[in-house]
Amino acid sequence: MRVRLQAIVLTLVAALVFGLGIPLALSVAASAQLDLFLDRLTDTSRFASLAQRPLVENRPGLIEDELRRYTEVYDVPVMVVDQDGEIVAKALNGPATGIDLKSDVIASHVQAALAGRRSEPGPILMPWNSEPLVIAEPILIDGEVRGAVITSSSTEKARAALLWWWLLIAAGAVLAFSLALVVAVPVVRWILRPVRRLDDATGELVAAVVSGREVQRVGETGGPPELRQLERSFDRMAASVDEALSAQRAFVADASHQLRNPLTALKIRLGNLGGHVDDDLAAADLEAAVVDARRLNQILDELLSLARAEASGGELVPVDLDEMVGARIADWTVVGETREIALVASGLGAGLRVLTPARGLEVVLDALLDNAMKFSGPGTEVRVTVTATDxxxxxxxxxxxxxxxxxxxxxxxxxxxxxxAHQNVPGSGLGLAIVTEITVRSGGSLRLGSPEGGGLEVTVTLPVVNP
Incomplete structure (x- = not known):
């Protein structure tokens, strides 16, 4: 978003710079062209006035010295032609006058002048246009066109000056764009600082909700008033979410804990009724009630474990992986022997340590091994594999x-x-949920797969503590 916003700002600045710079450059070119045209037009008109007497008296020498001095001083060739287009006087003797009457451009100007039309400014002067400025003015005697005066001026100096002006305008445009860039970057950062903080806070909110940590507040980090108001609204929302989740966890924990006592008493009373119920149907109902009470007790235990996992806060402790996995396998091996299920471990002995909540890894291993034992038949094996990578x-x-x-x-x-397919197998459906909660709190992940040969493989990935 920062890049897009900066691009928009710089595009607008570039459009403004070019929108002002190009018309200014063209205006400077038009002004330079007009100044040169008016200067040469004034001189040409003066020579048209001076050429009246030489034409009437047929004495071109009266003006040739004036033409020669003008050419020597200003390096602008001048020529006087009669009404038939024949040369009457020129600045230098011979053809080297710098004016070629056979040129299409000069010939068109001469024809226009002999037709009585005054010269007009040509196209805007451009630095790359090397064509000379040709001006032809009619010589009027008693209202009749008797000839014309032609000047051909080089535009090199004007074009050089124009090029310097354009370079100056371009440098000003680059400077303005650079200043806009320098100003735009901190302004965009100032505008987007609350947005970035809100984005980070949103990720932290999700992580806090998942891990059970306290939700951090954004606070006011500067920026426009509208975004500061959004930050305050986000903090109020985060506080409401935190309070709701805390109340939910507290309710689950309190309800699970409070229900255990009456449930335990109910189990004891149901147990005391054993042998005192004579009717076969009542005895069957009593046995079913005992089973349901036992299952309900298991659900409450797992709900309490889940609530503790969610509310355990951010405290993680290092755990020796080999020691913990070895201890749990040793305990569950006894259970496996009673069910004729072999428990096999591989990959131990690397001396790895992981960070988990207190007793978190123990709960994870117990839940996974309990599930594996429940769904494995006699004569099969349950394999625990530890693999370290990256x-x-x-x-x-x-x-x-x-x-x-x-x-x-x-x-x-x-x-x-x-x-x-597992409805007849004892369980509450909370085992893998508890494993997921603890794994995520530890910065890890849970993956389930169907390996070749059947069965289920549950993989818990945890970060290793640096030695």
């Missing part, structure tokens, strides 16, 4: 269960989402 580490957990369809992979990390 300052990041991938922790992949792969099972050989039923897996997910391609269209389901995108929704698998949504809260409370479960595949229709």
């Amino acid at each position: 300052g990041k580490v991938d922790i992949a957990v792969r099972d050989h269960g039923p897996g997910l369809r391609d269209e389901e992979l995108e929704r698998a990390a949504d809260r409370f989402w479960r595949s229709t």
Whole structure:
């Protein structure tokens, strides 16, 4: 946006400079041409007046000395012709007068003068036009055209002066454009400073919402009044979003925590009823109630874990990856043995450390291994692979269960989402949501895939702590 705004400003300045500079240059050229024309016209008219007597008395010598002195002083050839176009007097003896009557330009001027027409200014003088300025004035005697006086003036000096004027105008235009550029850059930056700050604040707002950190305020960073008002409006919106999210997290955490006590009491009471219900149908209902209470208790535990992950703030702690992965695999190996599922790890021993929320990596590994164990059948294996590349580490957990369809992979990390094929498998649909929350808070990412051979592979990517 800054480049586009600067381009617009500079385009307008360039249009203004050229819009004023070109007419000024043409005006200077027209003025120089008119000055030269009037000066030569005055001299030519004077010679037309002086040539009247020599023509009447047929004594060209009366004017030739005047013509010669004029040519020597001003270097402007002058010639007098009669009404038939024949030379009567000229500045120098012989043909070297600098005026060629056979030239189309001079011949047309002579014919116009002999027809009684006065000379008129020609086209605007241009630095590259080397044609001489030809002026032909009729010699009138008793109202009758008896001849004409022709002058042919070089325009070199006028064109040189005009070129210097044009260079001066061009230098002024370049200077004005440069000054506009110098002024436009800080002005555009001043205008766009609030826009850039708002753009950064928007990204920070999204990151804060995702990570659970406090939303930072923009404040007034200068700029036009309208943008300062927009900054204040953004701060009010950010405060409202922060308050709403904080209230939501607090509600989830408080509700989960408060519901655990009555739910625990309900489980105990349901357990105490065991053996005291004689009716078979009532016994079946009691068993179903116990299962539902257990499932509800699991959902509340995971909701509480999710709320804690969202509200854990920005504190990240370094964790030894090998030690944590090894500890979790050792604990889950016992579970795998009871289900005849082998747990295999590879890629350990690199001594890597990652930053996660307190107990964050432990929660992530437990959630991934729990999912893998739930959907793996007896006689299969769950593989944990650690791979480090370019300052990041991938922790992949792969099972050989039923897996997910391609269209389901995108929704698998949504809260409370479960595949229709897994409805009979215990779970709440919050495991991968918790993993995603912790991973994003750690500056990483989550990726799900369907590897060859079936099953599901969940890869958590985390940045490595610099040694």
